[in-house]
Amino acid sequence: MTKNNQPDKYGDHFDEEFDIIVVGYGFAGGAAAIEASDQGCSVLLAEKMPDPGGISITAGGGIRIADDADDAFAYLKASCDDRTGDAILRVFADELIGLADYVRGLAKVNDAVCEARHHPGNYPYPGFDTFGAIEIAEVPGFDPRTGYPHVQGRNRGPLLFKVVEDNVNKRAIDVRVEYAAQRLTTDGSGNVTGVTFEKDGALHRVRARQGVILACGGFEANAEMQKQYWQITPVHSAANRGNTGDGIRMAQDVGADLWHMWHFHGSYGMLHPDPKHATCFRMKRLPDWRPEGTIDGAAVPANLSKAVKMSWIVLNKRGKRFMNEAPPYVQDTGHRPLDLYDPQTQSFPNIPAYVIVDDDGRKMYPLGQAVYNDREAEPYIWSDDNLKEVQSGILKQANSITELAECIDVSEETVQATLDRWNAQCERGDDDDFDRPTEMMMPIQKPPFYVAEVWPVVSNTQGGPRHDTKQRILNTYGEPIPRLFEAGELGSIWGSLYLGGGNLSECFITGRIAAREAAALPAST
Secondary structure: OEOOOOEOOOOOEOOEEEEEEEEOOOHHHHHHHHHHHHOOOOEEEEOOOOOOOOOHHHOOOOEEEEOOHHHHHHHHHHHHOOOOOHHHHHHHHHHHOOHHHHHHHHHHHHOOEEEEEEOOOOOOOOOHHHEEEEEEEEOOOOOHHHHOOOEEOOOHHHHHHHHHHHHHHHOOEEEEOOOEEEEEEEOOOOOEEEEEEEEOOEEEEEEEEEEEEEOOOOOOOOHHHHHHHOOOOOOEEOOOOOOOOHHHHHHHHOOEOEEOOOOEEEEEEEOOOOOOOOOOEEEOOOOOOEOOEEEOOEEEOOEOOOOOOOOOEEEOOOOOEOOOOOOOOHHHHOOHHHOOOEOOOOEOOOOOEEEEEOHHHHOOOOOEEOOEEOOOOOOOOOOOOOHHHHHHOOOEEEOOHHHHHHHHOOOHHHHHHHHHHHHHHHHHOOOOOOOOOHHHOOOOOOOOEEEEEEEEEEEEEOOEEOEOOOOEEEEOOOOEEEEEEEOOOOOOOOOOOOOOOHHHHHHHHHHHHHHHHHHOOOOOO
16 A cells, blocks of 8 residues: 555545455455455455445355356356346356365365355256355354354354455455445546545545455345336345445446346345334245256256245235245245236235234244344344244234234135135145145144234345456446456346355355456556
8 A cells, every 4th residue: 555645637636545446345345355465466445334244244155156167057047037148157157166165265264164065056947956055164263143243144154254354354455444435536538546435524535556346235225226226115125234336326427337227136024113123024034945847858856855834825915815925936036926016006016915824833933034234233033933023013913813804904704715715725735826835835724823014125136237257347338447347246147036145156256356357457557
């Protein structure tokens, strides 16, 4: 780092300079900073929130890997539905092959224990069986609950972040938190020259001699942006409140094109009546399943070997089922059936919807889970028997069908007919309305009943600036914006259906690519 008071071609003065500036400190930002440092660059890694990690640290922690690049490419091409260029998917597929070794290399920093496993794709597309996953199973001497008390979720995401953080701290990387990127600076030729940051009300202009990498996530916490890009509304966040689309706006400001803005990884979940619990609680994560299909004329059987009974059904405002409550990957597409618009009333008849369970279902497992990375969030641990949630009002108890009908404001006859139909389908083992797997069907017949409003919930967005194979952000004419790169969730490759764990792989793959490309550029003068 050197001090610099030289103006750029717009007359702006810089307070200091680095070779590479990385905006956002989750997995992608961390990976980019590590690679840039290893390439011999001076690096500023800037995070606007008080704690690093973003939504990365709340993830399950499984990083997608693959055995065969051609098979991986075939699957990605099918699942992206021609919304992402083949060349970009090809690079990603090729990079999946060596990713496990890269993760094992990172894990050496603190002797973390890695676990790899076979983990096929979510859908029966060509190449689905080539995939696996690698996770950090243990970091000796580290407890994520005490190491990251501001994080609520599954433990392996924090374990992976501990590995990334220890690698960052091992290097001469300048890490700054509560250091919020405001705008990119450019010269008269359109080259990105740096970033203007805000800290404690003051602006700091920092030059990037070789490049800026935007790794600051999506727009899960920006309701106004969602209204412009999504039909479905409202959508509540189960993510980090810091993800407000900053990178999208900064890139647009210098001419970036956008893609995949409609696509988000989400499901349906419940809200706490007390607004201090701002996070939407996702419904319990049950094991994913793969539907049957045909590849090159050969039948691919459905995989329901790990299926668990789903204790609930979901009703709309008319008291009727309207969806398969357990699609193959509910955490990715569970929200989509709620996106039905009635132009006559300018409303969404399936928002809010209603989760219904009986007393047997209430006792099976916690119905919800809090996931967040926020030191200001009120801690919340869902009870095993769901009774705390009845007391708090998340779930309402109905001692009869009459009371259940009153809870959702429909006739008793309608609710009774809905339950009778569902219970008869459970007895036959055939959901001939919406094809919920037999293995996941469970009757709802033993009072008291419990009901909760459920809403669309976003875990992470997939849209943002369009990029090329080198992670260079492109303008609306398909031309790279000089010295501007992106990594991770921002401008993600996932065009239609998401590969579980794929965003984590993307963070490490694209973070490293962006850093290598930026480091290879000659320093600006």
